Amino acid sequence: MDHSLFRRRNLLQTRRGFLGRAACGVGSLALAGLLQGRAGAIDRRTGILAQPHYPIKAKRVIWLYMAGGMSHLETWDPKPKLAELHGQPMPESITAGQQIAQLQGQTLNCFAPQHPFQRYGESGQEISTIFPRIGETIADDICILRSMHTDAINHDPAHTLMNTGSMISGRPSMGSWLLYGLGNEIDNLxxxxxxxxxxKYGQSQPIAARQWHSGFLPSEFQGVQFRGQGDPVMYVKSPQGVTPDRQRDVVEAVEALNAIEAEAVDDPEIAARISQYELAFQMQTSVPDLVNFSDEPAHIRELYGTEGGDGTFASNCLLARRLAERGVKFIQLYHRDWDHHGAIKDHVAGTAAEVDRGVAALVSDLKQRGMLDDTLIVFGSEFGRTPMAQGNGRDHHLAGFSMWLAGGGIKPGIHFGATDELGYHAVENRVHINDLHATMLYLLGIDHTKLTYRFQGRDFRLTDVGGSVVQDILA
Known part of the structure; x- marks a missing residue:
């Protein structure tokens, strides 16, 4: 190690220290105002909470995010009345004054559900036949929320609200809030x-990396995107000729320099930088083992329908289980193919077939390993689709849609809430995105009103100024 680095660094700190000490008075007061709310170093292993607010029902979350706006009317919410009125004008009493996306000013006609529903399992859950494996294998494990509603009619703000609790960009995502609160106990992932x-169906929905960003929380809490094929992260392998010992020497040198900087500058991002360098080094060992699917038994690969590492949704589901086994707290799988403005009958069936097997396999696999009881599974989109036709498809819809939850303290084999008889408005036991987040945090042991971060003079939280725990769906 070149110790001259430290001598030069110390000289730099001495000069900075002199300038900093000279800048007293009004200037320092102004700086204090700018830095108001900046948190000190947070223990990445334990988070900000000394202990959870509630008993922990879910130790981890796997969020199966169907990006693009899944139609509840072809999937989870049977509407025989809508089928009966197919082709007839939508009642103005339902649509008058409502926010509509691309159908604004057009003739609004009822559009029947394009696939039949069937009762599955001992619970008799009504599920569309486009999800045969989900229906046949896990219907008794899921709780279908048929009364979801949101505030956003277009994709990007709707994704932002679903992930951060606000349509305003720049807020921390839910996974970041969770790590900020409870920390990350594992060192190598x-x-x-x-x-x-x-x-290959519908319009491929763009997903911005800011949907898993840490916002104003320290950057060590942001999500890390893994690729589905090849090395999950870039540069996980050392360059040719670089030994682990040599790389460790570099990491320790960089950490030492950052530690010197941290003594002079009260910036939690420096602590985040130190921990992330160490994490990157540890991942060079852990990641190759993570994606070595050869240790998966043949019957498990058959269950998922993949050998792993092929970039499919099913492969990502198998990798999600492996991540969960290794202690990863928040895992989010996007499948960005649910924006069906046209040809919805064929396209929704095609997209459902792309995820049906992987979802059913993941829940079944977790269950047989004894992990479903403390793993919260979330399945759904940023909004739903209209009961009105857009040609032979459906437009964006915010007033009522469906999601489902399973495991981790959720009451299994039930449905909760309802939309009206045409599937337009959520009318019974309505659940807002803030309520969903409050409930998820509760199952993770957190009071959503008490997990806050002071930023720019205001206390922020995931649920903003709303949110109530949906007690009726809890086991």
């Missing part, structure tokens, strides 16, 4: 991992 897959 990120606590928050994101994977994205794409199918």
């Amino acid at each position: 990120p606590g928050y991992v994101v994977m994205v897959s794409t199918g």
Whole structure:
């Protein structure tokens, strides 16, 4: 190690220290105002909470995010009345004054559900036949929320609201809030991992990396995107000729320099930088083992329908289980193929087939390993689709849609809430995105009103100024 680096660094700190000490008075007061709310170093292993507010029901979250706006009317919410009125004008009493996306000013006609529903399992859950494996294998494990509603009619703000609790960009994502609150106990993998897959039906929904950003929280809490094929992260392998010992020497030198900087500058980002260098070094050992699917038994690969590492949604589901086993707290799998403005009958069936097997396999696999009880599974989109036709497709819809939850303290084999008889408005036991977040945090042991971060003179939280725990769906 070149110790002259430290001598030069110390000289720099001495000069900076002199200038800093000279800049007293009004200037320092102004700086204090700018830095108001900046938190000191947070223990990455334990987070900000000394202990959870509630008993922990879920130790981790796997969020199966169907990006693009899944139609509830072809999937989870049967509407025989809508089928009966197919082709007839939508009642103005339902649509008058409502926010509509691309159908604004056009003739609004009822559009029947394009696929039949069937009762599955001992619970008799009504699920569309486009999800045969989900229906046949896990219907009794899921809780379908049929009364979701949101505030955003277009994709990007709707994704932002679903992930951060606000349509305003720049807020921390839910996974970041979770790590900020409870920390990440593992040293060799990120606590928050994101994977994205794409199918061949509908419009492929763009997903911005800021959907898993840490916002104003320290950057060590942001999500890390893993690729579905090849090395999950770039540069996980050392360059030729660089030994682990030599790389460790470089990491320790960089950490030492950052530590010197941290003594002179009260900036939590420096602590984040130190921990992330160390994490990157540890991942060079852990990641190759993570994606070595050869240790998966043949019957598990058959269950998922993949050998792993092929970039499909099913492969990402298998990798999600492996991440969960290794202690990753928040895992989000996007499948960005649900924007069905046209040809919805064929396209929704095609997209459903791309995820049906992987979802059913993941829940079944977790269950047989005894992990479903403390793993919270979330399945759904940023909004739903209209009961009105857009040609032979459906437009964006915010007033009522469906999601489902499973495991981790959720009451299994039930449906909760309802939309009206045409599937337009959520009318019974309505659940807002803030309520969903409050409930998820509760199952993770957190009071959503008490997990806050002071930024620019205001206390922020994931649920903003709303949110109530949906007690009726809890086991």
